[in-house]
Amino acid sequence: MAQSGPNHSSGENLLFLTDEQLRKGIEAMFFAYRGFTADPDRILEEYGYGRAHHRALHFINRSYGTTVNNLLTTLGVTKQSLNRVLRGLIADGLVEARVGRTDRRERNLFLTEAGQDLERKLAEAQRVRMRAAYRAAGPQAVAGFRQVLEAMMDDDIRRTYQSLKDNR
Amino acid sequence: MAQSGPNHSSGENLLFLTDEQLRKGIEAMFFAYRGFTADPDRILEEYGYGRAHHRALHFINRSYGTTVNNLLTTLGVTKQSLNRVLRGLIADGLVEARVGRTDRRERNLFLTEAGQDLERKLAEAQRVRMRAAYRAAGPQAVAGFRQVLEAMMDDDIRRTYQSLKDNR
DNA sequence: AATCTTATGTCAGCCTTGTTGACATTCCAA
DNA sequence: TTGGAATGTCAACAAGGCTGACATAAGATT
Structure with missing residues (x-):
């Protein structure tokens, strides 16, 4: 389990974990x-896309040349669901699927110029809000924010998250 | 990536607000x-309900006797959408809608015994994970977590959130 | 070479949950 | 009395999940 920070037993934690505190969380x-998704959602609407498209663009951008199967695992959806989204993005020229070089069954996914443009636009909208929230809360709060979120993930997803964490 | 750090001003915030840091957030x-909703989702499936039902149960439980309009605002959906969900919950005997006493156009919403049972079950599943995450991250992290989340909300929603905050 | 398995795509159909628009009812308030 | 607010209901539609079935290509194994 993600054990990091200071810990329980200290008496001060008793009040801390009331159902009331948990409910607020x-x-x-x-x-x-809701706030987190609101800004990208507005942009996506202009393009006739949904959140599923945003997620695909994000992770393709993030893991350049990733395969369909990788993407499936990361996103946690079925191939049919992802395929529908990818088909749209490819048809619109935002994503390119190249036959794998070592394994030709695989498709390596890339953003085109247009795809990168939209991804940047969406990411920037989301960053603006995140940046404002980070600023408002301060560095120490941000560290705590990340710690709690990380501890809240499913174990296998946390591994995925951490493997994506620092590789750029 | 085309352009990297934002990086204005304030000393210690420099490294802090790189696009990279924001992306991780x-x-x-x-x-x-995903982790946050996973446990309730599994329970809901057994009952043939979805997340929309969970949200309705949560906020009806939380604000005893709330009106449909209040609930709409809190949930941020249309009355038609909410109505479909409420109809199901009422038909199944989990929610009761009583004609308003001062304004008889309004419907005051309550959980029945069965409704309270399910709500408790869902809430406890969610609390278990939240509690574990809080424990793992520690009190200071939790404070930061809450600060950042609050700063990330839309202004009007933050007001709603804060008004719900301490009234119990 | 034949066969098994994997990666991907695609079709069809179903579900939940969101949307709009139209219309009815009830009833408070001016 | 009349206007408007609160609510409900019906219909239609879309996004984006899901399952199941089937096709194809190509790597892996026997």
């Missing part, structure tokens, strides 16, 4: 996630 | 939210 997640 | 939100 739960609601904060719900409301914050 | 964005991915953390995405992956953590």
